[in-house]
Amino acid sequence: MRFMMIVKSAERSGPPPKALMDAIAKLSDDAAQAGTMIGGGGLGPTALGARVRLSGGKVTVTDGPFSEAKEVVGGYAQFELKSKEEAVESAVRFMELHKKHWPGWEGETEVRQMFGPEDFAKTA
Amino acid sequence: MAATDTHRAIDAVWRIESPRLIAGLARIVRDIGLAEDLAQDALVAALEQWPQSGVPDNPGAWLMATAKHRAIDHFRRNTRLERKHEELGRELVTKEMAVPNFDAAIDDDVGDDLLRLIFTACHPVLSPEARVALTLRLLGGLTTDEIARAFLVPEATVAQRIVRAKRTLTKERVPFEVPRGAELAARLSSVLEVIYLVFNEGYTATAGDDWMRPALCEDALRLGRILAELAPQEPEVHGLVALMEIQASRSRARVGPSRQPVLLLDQNRALWDQLLIRRGLAALDRAEKLRAENLRAEKLSGAQGPYTLQAAIAACHARARTAEETAWPRIAMLYEALAQLAPSPVVELNRAVALAMAFGPQAGLELIDTLMAEPSLENYHLLPSVRGDLLAKLGRFDEARPEFERAASLTRNARERELLRQRAAACARESAPPQPQ
Incomplete structure (x- = not known):
């Protein structure tokens, strides 16, 4: 089963502590070594982004930053795992690192299953 | 957290931690059967304690520490066992005192331990079925029941295979190590064979089967990616x-x-x-x-x-x-290289298809015709099927028709049979003038 981990938090000016980045790098290495993490990346500031929205039959483009948003997506990763529990466990470990290395930081990791061939077979 | 949630969390922790746990223990006790038993003991302890205490901050280290204590108990209890075990027990206690930090004990050379575990589980002294079962169990973290469902065999059969495999490894004194020098190439190909076997078992499973079968592809990929990091x-x-x-x-x-x-x-x-x-x-x-x-x-x-x-x-x-x-010419070239490396009539058949796609049906047909007397392809429906296709492309319909008919009689897939019969019928219509009956 493939999962997308979507990490959200308030947009901050300061960079994350080096200890956190090191710990995350170690966790990513471990996940790569375990053959579970198959892709991922960090996202730039919303100031460099834009939103393209369809509403009321009208497509509008709004340039960043998205100052009204409480939390924005900061990064994502794709995992191939056996179960949702395994995905949740991986996300818990990721958040524990934040707890340890970035006091005061708040945010969430959303764990979402991606569709695989077995889901297509079911709907067919 | 409710007890069932904790149990599911423990399952997940087990899936993540068990290969490293078993590998680390096997390095110390030099016996993967015993290592797995000790790891299982630690799992049982977790199932007893975590629902009350909660999942510890570092569950891997907790499991390792618990398993190590069980190992020491085990060796102390068995002091009357053969001398070898005593020595191991002392070594274990020494190691235990030298490495009080269980965190580090897990991380130390865990890659090497995993590699040793893969090579041991895929040792040629074991049958291919045993290698597959042991690898999925020890490195894939699959249960015996999951392996049985994936391979469409009774659970007892898989359990037997695993027990016998462990016994064989002990009996044959297979060392827990990564082979070196000249031995490495042969042993590595045994490991790769096991992983690809698991992959193909999943890949050839048709949709609608138990989901465990297609999931084997992911298990094999995971094993392959682990191996790529380790070697x-x-x-x-x-x-x-x-x-x-x-x-x-x-x-x-x-x-x-x-x-x-x-x-x-x-x-x-x-x-x-x-x-x-x-x-x-x-x-x-x-x-x-x-x-x-x-x-x-x-x-x-x-x-x-x-x-x-x-x-x-x-x-x-x-x-x-x-x-x-x-890029058919390149594919034809690659099949030629493959045929030289590992000659096989099936590779030749694939090469013929690539040649036909690259240089026209005549080029493929010439190679196909050299395969017609090949005994191993005698009942292989793809041979007449491909030959019929190439003949039809060349407009030789009355030669193509019997090939399609033969292919239809050989295939076990009903849908494919129908398709081949339709092609035979189309050839009959195209043949001109009609053959006198």
């Missing part, structure tokens, strides 16, 4: 990973809406998984670069390995945005 200098490991990633990228396109198989050239390429293709092409690139480096260092013969060659063929399809863009 990054081996070109064929990356070759196998590349082959599996690219083949798995097509899973979604291989089955049609009514679950019928869809052949490669008819697949909707928009359904191919681009992430897996990118990973596959990157792995293939690594395999080819390593081989080039080894060649420069004169460590290896010039031959590309069979998995890398098959991956290169798969990559030709993956790179083509449409079936028409396929």
Whole structure:
């Protein structure tokens, strides 16, 4: 089963502590070594982004930053795992690192299953 | 957290931690059967304690510490056992005191331990079935029941295989180590064979089967990716990973809406998984670069390995945005290299198809005709099927028709049989003048 981990938090000016980045790098290495993490990346500031929205039959483009948003997506990763529990466990470990290395930081990791061939077979 | 939630969390922790746990323990006790028993003991302890105490901050270290205490108990209880065990017990206690930090005990050389575990589980002294079962159990973290469902055999059979395999490893005194020198190549190919066997078992499972069967592809990919991290200098490991990633990228396109198989050239390429293709092409690139480096260092013969060659063929399809863009001359060349490396009539048949696609049906037909007397292809429906197709393309319909009929009589797939009969009928219509009855 493939999962997308979507990490959200308030947009901050300061960079994350080096200890956190090191710990995350170690966790990513471990996940790569375990053959579970198959892709991922960090996202730039919303100031460099834009939103393209369809509403009321009208497509509008709004340039960043998205100052009204409480939390924005900061990064994502794709995992191939056996179960949702395994995905949740991986996300818990990721958040524990934040707890340890970035006091005061708040945010969430959303764990979402991606569709695989077995889901297509079911709907067919 | 409710007790059932905790149990599910423990399952997840087990799946993540058990290979490293068993590998680390096996290094100390030098017996993968005992190592697995100790790891299982630790799991039982977790199931007893965590629902009350909660999942510890570092569950891997907790399991390792618990397993190590059990190991010490085990050796102390068995003081009257053979002297070898006593020595091991003392070594264990010494190690225990020397390494009080269980965190570090897990991280120390865990890669090497895992590699030793893979090589031991795939040891040629075991039958291929036993290797597969043991590898999935110890490194894939699958339960006996899951392995049984995946391979469509009774659970007792798998349990037996695993017990016997462990016994054989002990009896044959298979050392818990990574083979070196001349032995490495042969042993590595045994490991790759096991992983690819697991992959193919999943890949050939049709839709609608138990989901455990297609999931074997993911298990094999996971094992392959682990191996690629542990043995990054081996070109064929990356070759196998590349082959599996690219083949798995097509899973979604291989089955049609009514679950019928869809052949490669008819697949909707928009359904191919681009992430897996990118990973596959990157792995293939690594395999080819390593081989080039080894060649420069004169460590290896010039031959590309069979998995890398098959991956290169798969990559030709993956790179083509449409079936028409396929680089058939290159595929024909790669099949030729593969045929030289591992001669096989099936490889020749594939080469004939590639030749026909690259240089016209006549070029393919000439090679096919040399295969007609091949005993191993006597009942292989694809031979007459391909020959019929090439003959029909050349307008030789009255020769094509019996080939399609023969292929139809040989295939076990009802849908394919129907298709082949239709083609035979079409040939009969095209034949002119009609044969007098």
